[in-house]
Amino acid sequence: MNGNEIKLAVKFIILALLLISAAFSTVSTVSFATSNSQLITQIRELYLQLEKISESGVNVNPQIQELNEALQLLQNGSNPNEAETLIQRVNSSIPQLESEASTLYLEHQIVKYSTISALIVLGFLTYYFGPRFLWKAWIKMRSRWVVK
Amino acid sequence: MIEDEVLGVIMAIIVVTAVVAVTLAFFNPGYDYTAIGLLGTNGKIGNYPSHLVVNQSVTLYLFIYNHEGKPMYYIIYEKLGNYTTVLNSTYPGYNLPVLNVYQVIVGNDENVTLPVVIKIPHPVVNGKVFFVLYYYNGSEVYSGEWLQLILNVTE
Numbered sequence: 058m059n060g061n062e063i064k065l066a067v068k069f070i071i072l073a074l075l076l077i078s079a080a081f082s083t084v085s086t087v088s089f090a091t092s093n094s095q096l097i098t099q100i101r102e103l104y105l106q107l108e109k110i111s112e113s114g115v116n117v118n119p120q121i122q123e124l125n126e127a128l129q130l131l132q133n134g135s136n137p138n139e140a141e142t143l144i145q146r147v148n149s150s151i152p153q154l155e156s157e158a159s160t161l162y163l164e165h166q167i168v169k170y171s172t173i174s175a176l177i178v179l180g181f182l183t184y185y186f187g188p189r190f191l192w193k194a195w196i197k198m199r200s201r202w203v204v205k
Numbered sequence: 206m207i208e209d210e211v212l213g214v215i216m217a218i219i220v221v222t223a224v225v226a227v228t229l230a231f232f233n234p235g236y237d238y239t240a241i242g243l244l245g246t247n248g249k250i251g252n253y254p255s256h257l258v259v260n261q262s263v264t265l266y267l268f269i270y271n272h273e274g275k276p277m278y279y280i281i282y283e284k285l286g287n288y289t290t291v292l293n294s295t296y297p298g299y300n301l302p303v304l305n306v307y308q309v310i311v312g313n314d315e316n317v318t319l320p321v322v323i324k325i326p327h328p329v330v331n332g333k334v335f336f337v338l339y340y341y342n343g344s345e346v347y348s349g350e351w352l353q354l355i356l357n358v359t360e
Contacts, residue, residue: 121311
């Protein structure tokens, strides 16, 4: 192998290394972007679940704050790993929140329909016993009256 | 001694108050809304830029208050229009070029102040930068709210 051949081989190796590193960086950028968009999709799905849970009166603000923190980290591109950790944490808290939501929903329904029933019963009681009570009270208040 | 008429009026007031209180407690007819406002470079009202150089970045702040009765996922599109561009509650400027997109999730009865960057890559005379508010509920929906800032951009 003469000097020219060695130079050519070195050039070829350098070119090959450059091509490999360029390809690797492109692949890693694409996978980073894909991973980010997947995480944002996950955040949106979790948000919809939390929104549904919040309708029953459960306080989901701590989870919403964590989701927002993850969203900001992904938008800034600063720390996708931390964002993923936050997303996983919110995801793992969903079953507990759903259980609280169903209990709270049941309680709200019981209180709501009990109140409506009580108002209806109170209406009937007032209708039947109201006049009797009113006239008894009327007579009692005027029991000491004297007709002159 | 209380007269019958007075007693009747008092009882009527008590009954009406009770019915109104129960109705408000269970069927809350509250008014839901989102408030947005553009704050200047120091994070307060005022100090808005009116002149920029091409590719100059300026950071303003967007204040968003959620009173929708539930957490909200907001998406804000920063768009560039000209002096004749007019948005309204049904037209969010579909064809306008998008400069930036910001996303933020805000809890019920909470607010955020979001930094937004304006950077325009070409000269503009009397241009309008719009901040158009969408919300996400499974798909992106235009909220009908937007803000605008008029500025000139020179070389």
